[in-house]
Amino acid sequence: MRFVQEPNLNLMLLLVQLVGTDHCSFNSTQKALGIDDFRKIPNGVNGIEERMHLVWDTMVESGQISAIDYVRVTSTECAKLFNIYPRKGAILAGSDADIIIFNPNSSFEISASSHHSRSDTNVYEGIRGKGKVEVTISGGRVVWENDDLKVVPGSGKYVEMPPYNYLFDGIDKAETTYLSSLRAPVKRSRATS
Ligand SMILES: *[C@@H]1O[C@H](CO)[C@@H](O)[C@H](O)[C@H]1NC(C)=O
Ligand SMILES: *[C@@H]1O[C@H](CO)[C@@H](O)[C@H](O)[C@H]1NC(C)=O
Numbered sequence: 001m002r003f004v005q006e007p008n009l010n011l012m013l014l015l016v017q018l019v020g021t022d023h024c025s026f027n028s029t030q031k032a033l034g035i036d037d038f039r040k041i042p043n044g045v046n047g048i049e050e051r052m053h054l055v056w057d058t059m060v061e062s063g064q065i066s067a068i069d070y071v072r073v074t075s076t077e078c079a080k081l082f083n084i085y086p087r088k089g090a091i092l093a094g095s096d097a098d099i100i101i102f103n104p105n106s107s108f109e110i111s112a113s114s115h116h117s118r119s120d121t122n123v124y125e126g127i128r129g130k131g132k133v134e135v136t137i138s139g140g141r142v143v144w145e146n147d148d149l150k151v152v153p154g155s156g157k158y159v160e161m162p163p164y165n166y167l168f169d170g171i172d173k174a175e176t177t178y179l180s181s182l183r184a185p186v187k188r189s190r191a192t193s
Contacts, residue, residue, distance in 0.1 A: 016065065018077040019055050021047030027119040045123040049115055052100065053108045057129030061104070083165040097140040106132035116149060 024044025034041030055074055059065045065073070079089025086092050091099060107130050112122040136144035143151050 016059070016069075016073050018081065019051065019073045020078060021051045023048035025117050025119045028121050031121070046115070046117055046119060047123075049117065050110055050122075050124050052102070052133055053110070053129060053131060054124065054127070056102065056104070056131040057108075061130045067104075081165050081167070082161045083163070084159055084161055088159070097137060099137040100133045101135040101137075102131060103134045104131045106130075106134065108132045 022044065023046060024042075025046040026042045026044060030042050052074060056070060059073075060067055060070050076085065076089040079085035079087075082088075086095055088096055088098060091097075107128060109128045110122055110124040110126070112120055112125060115122055133144065135142060138151075139155075139157070141150075141155075143149065
């Protein structure tokens with residue numbers, strides 16, 4: 001997110017640049033490792049399956065951003081920052097044809113009993129909202145339609161992400177290499193049991 005001072009209105013605008021997930025799901029047995037010591041709770045929650053619905057409902061349906069902003073924050077800007085635009089993040093000849101068809105008049109409900117993760121818990125359990133992804137096309141193939149998942153194991157492809165996305169334009173790349181070689185000044189140690 002980026003804060004921008006709006007001089008004429010004397011207020012701060014909050015611009016959402018992009019939305020992603022740090023999807024890292026653990027089930028109740030794994031989370032229970034921390035039941036007597038919170039430092040042992042494996043860190044992370046689910047989000048990869050829920051992201052598109054939650055962002056639509058909380059941001060577009062609520063009137064905070066437009067449908068076009070939704071495409072930008074969930075797709076175009078992510079592809080640009082990871083430096084894989086326009087292979088990803090665009091519907092163009094030569095792009096990967098990863099496309100969703102989203103019905104804003106439909107609705108969703110999140111539950112561990114219906115999600116596609118192997119986990120027995122879902123941090124968004126019970127949340128309902130408007131809008132639903134009805135069709136997902138991955139690499140030109142329909143992989144989700146009529147609530148039916150049609151993915152083929154092993155069909156995923158590694159996508160290389162070159163360094164120096166557009167945010168580096170104008171920055172001396174030698175200096176960037178130097179900066180990224182620096183180590184954090186904090187001495188880290190592992191928590192032991
Ligand atoms: C959680 O995952 C672990 C590792 O795969 C498994 O041993 C355990 O039975 C799972 N627990 C539940 C409640 O599914
Ligand atoms: C959603 O519903 C509204 C009101 O009934 C209708 O005008 C609109 O065309 C519908 N949109 C879609 C994508 O079905």
